[in-house]
Amino acid sequence: MDARANHYDLVVIGSGPGGQKAAIAAAKLGRRVAVVERRDHVGGVSLHTGTIPSKTLREAVLYLTGLQMRDVYGSSYRLKDRITVPDLLARLQHVIGREVEVVRNQLARNQVETVVGSARFAGPHEIEVTDADGDVVRRLGADKVVVAVGTRPARPAHVEFDGVRVVDSDGILDMSEVPRTMVVVGAGVIGIEYASVFAALGTRVTVVESRPRILDFCDSEVVEALKFQLRDLSVTFRLGETVASVSAGESGTVTTLASGKRVPADCVLYSAGRQGATDGLQLAAAGLEADARGRLQVDKQFRTDVEHIYAVGDVIGFPALAATSQEQGRLAAYHAFGEPVSSVLELQPIGIYTIPEISYCGDTEDQLTTAGVPYEVGVARYRELARGQIIGDSYGMLKLLVSTEDRKVLGVHVFGTGATELIHIGQAIMTTGGTVDHLVDTVFNYPTLAEAYKVAALDATNKMRDLERFDL
Numbered sequence: 001m002d003a004r005a006n007h008y009d010l011v012v013i014g015s016g017p018g019g020q021k022a023a024i025a026a027a028k029l030g031r032r033v034a035v036v037e038r039r040d041h042v043g044g045v046s047l048h049t050g051t052i053p054s055k056t057l058r059e060a061v062l063y064l065t066g067l068q069m070r071d072v073y074g075s076s077y078r079l080k081d082r083i084t085v086p087d088l089l090a091r092l093q094h095v096i097g098r099e100v101e102v103v104r105n106q107l108a109r110n111q112v113e114t115v116v117g118s119a120r121f122a123g124p125h126e127i128e129v130t131d132a133d134g135d136v137v138r139r140l141g142a143d144k145v146v147v148a149v150g151t152r153p154a155r156p157a158h159v160e161f162d163g164v165r166v167v168d169s170d171g172i173l174d175m176s177e178v179p180r181t182m183v184v185v186g187a188g189v190i191g192i193e194y195a196s197v198f199a200a201l202g203t204r205v206t207v208v209e210s211r212p213r214i215l216d217f218c219d220s221e222v223v224e225a226l227k228f229q230l231r232d233l234s235v236t237f238r239l240g241e242t243v244a245s246v247s248a249g250e251s252g253t254v255t256t257l258a259s260g261k262r263v264p265a266d267c268v269l270y271s272a273g274r275q276g277a278t279d280g281l282q283l284a285a286a287g288l289e290a291d292a293r294g295r296l297q298v299d300k301q302f303r304t305d306v307e308h309i310y311a312v313g314d315v316i317g318f319p320a321l322a323a324t325s326q327e328q329g330r331l332a333a334y335h336a337f338g339e340p341v342s343s344v345l346e347l348q349p350i351g352i353y354t355i356p357e358i359s360y361c362g363d364t365e366d367q368l369t370t371a372g373v374p375y376e377v378g379v380a381r382y383r384e385l386a387r388g389q390i391i392g393d394s395y396g397m398l399k400l401l402v403s404t405e406d407r408k409v410l411g412v413h414v415f416g417t418g419a420t421e422l423i424h425i426g427q428a429i430m431t432t433g434g435t436v437d438h439l440v441d442t443v444f445n446y447p448t449l450a451e452a453y454k455v456a457a458l459d460a461t462n463k464m465r466d467l468e469r470f471d472l
Contacts, residue, residue: 008034010336011127011142013119013281016044017051017322018313019148020103021329026144027110029337034140035112036119036129042103045150045314047096049170051322054193055353056095057173060088061200062355083201085177092173115140121286124306144336147296147304147311148329149281151274151320154293158245159270165248166268169194179203179266183255185243186272187214189352192226194269196355199233206236206263208243208255210272215352219364219399219413226415229356229395238263246270276315302332310336324348344431351420356396359423362411362430363401374404376467378436378460382416385455386447393417398452400426400436402460404467407435418449425453436460 009031012023019035020042027033039048046052061067064083107114117129117137127145129138153168155161163171169190180203184195187209199205207214214237215223227237242258246268255263276294283290287306290296296304296311303310310332313325327345334341352358368375382388382396396416403410412426429438439457444450 006139007141008032008113008143010034010144010146010333011036011119011140012146012148013127014044014148014150014313015042015103015107015114016046016148016150016313016325018150018325018329018332019044019146020106021326022146022148022310022312022333023112023329024106024110025330025333026337027112029333029339031337033110033112034115034142035107036115036117036127036140038116038118040116041100042107042114043096043100044148045152046322046325047099047103049173052096052099053092053173054169054190054197056092057088058193058197058353058355060091061197064088065200065202067200067355083178085175089173118280120280120282121288122282124286124308143308145286145309146329146332146336147278147281147309147315148313148325149277149315151294151314152277153271154273154275155270156272159243160246160248161270162248165253165266166246166270169269169271172269175267181252181265181267182206183208183253183263183265183268185209185246185255185268185270187211187237187239188271188273189215190274191269191271193353194271195235196230196233199230199235200355204234204236206238206255206265208238208241208257208263210240210242212240214239215358217364218350218352218358219360219411220366221399222358222360222397222413222415225395225397226354226356226358230354233355274314274320278315301335302328303335308336319348319350321348321350323351347427347431349420349423349427351423353420356393356416357419358413358415359419360411360413361423361427362409364411364413365401368401368410373410375410376402376404376460376463378402378456378458378463380452380455380459382449382452385449385451387449387451390447391417396449398422398456400439400453400456400460402436402457402464404464407437407464409434409436409439414452416449422449422452425450 010026010033012019012035015035015037023033023035122128127140128136182205184191184207195205244258245256252266253268278290278294312328312332314320349361378400380398383394399413401411414422436457439453
């Protein structure tokens with residue numbers, strides 16, 4: 001194969017959400033594009049061990065346990081008495097298989113070449129692709145490069161992972177049976193999502209977190225509501241505690257905390273951070289350097305310190321979500337080729353698929369208070385809505401934060417059924433500069449959960465009206 005056949009306008013390293021969208025966006029601009037993926041199946045971590053598996057597992061658990069319908073049919077309602085790992089994995093494998101085909105077809109339809117192997121830089125514009133034995137099988141030249149390699153679970157040296165009793169968020173999908181008890185180390189998004197899923201299955205879960213709060217970037221009232229629901233599922237929280245050691249044997253594990261507490265359990269899920277998967281890229285050959293956690297620094301155009309090399313997705317840090325990674329990939333491709341592009345990425349929704357789920361967009365109360373921005377709060381509770389009664393969700397809530405100066409919506413926070421879907425209504429209002437009055441004047445279908453926006457908007461405007469009456 002001659003040099004011209006191996007030269008591309010853009011080479012994307014990694015085929016996860018960010019890499020896919022970068023490659024397809026560049027291809028639609030008429031550029032010659034190749035994606036290098038070390039797995040035989042495209043889709044990256046998001047599709048094989050991250051977003052798609054964990055969310056599919058969550059839906060399977062909700063369905064098989066009947067958890068969401070217990071307020072309707074009674075606390076003993078359950079679709080299946082004994083839920084096994086094969087019950088959960090059957091749907092999982094089906095969804096992953098279908099999604100792999102979707103991604104593969106999208107790349108092929110846009111004439112993006114997929115190169116299987118591990119990528120590493122041989123120079124700023126040259127990428128070597130190696131096979132499983134480390135032998136170079138292709139050398140690709142690239143005018144532009146997008147690094148979208150994602151992350152892998154961090155594995156502290158003092159914890160012995162055996163893949164059976166002590167696992168990370170990748171290994172949790174390979175468990176042979178549903179544990180009776182579990183310790184989850186780390187109360188970030190991944191840890192709390194899995195803690196809630198296994199608690200719904202009936203596993204007694206203990207969450208250990210070194211920080212005094214879980215999900216400290218979320219609205220504090222919403223987080224407290226989540227903790228209440230998880231405690232109702234027999235989850236125990238050990239906050240402000242660090243893990244000194246984890247020992248595992250044939251009968252189970254013992255997690256020893258720095259305070260001296262010892263927590264026995266069938267298994268331990270260690271989910272305390274992730275590491276950028278950049279160590280095999282030979283970044284120095286391209287003039288790049290990762291930080292201590294393997295992440296790359298980028299500017300507002302997702303460009304690294306090397307002008308023609310971009311990075312997107314989890315490898316650049318927070319928020320490390322599939323949705324934002326996709327948009328970052330699209331934007332990076334447009335910036336790379338000098339195409340005009342606009343985005344409202346600063347108002348991205350954050351979705352956390354706990355049970356119940358959380359989603360928000362915009363500022364939190366803490367952020368507005370710190371910034372000295374005057375605001376009013378409007379709240380709607382699902383139990384006040386006919387739809388909430390119909391579906392049996394008595395705990396859900398929607399919260400609006402509204403500027404008392406110009407009446408614009410500054411933040412939307414949703415907790416409960418459909419939170420990650422409902423958030424987009426608030427996001428649309430905010431991105432168009434809409435005010436709370438727009439929500440008051442809008443007619444929503446009845447009965448729906450979306451009505452919560454009108455109820456919360458009325459709550460906020462009534463409070464603002466009262467304030468105006470007493471304003472001296």
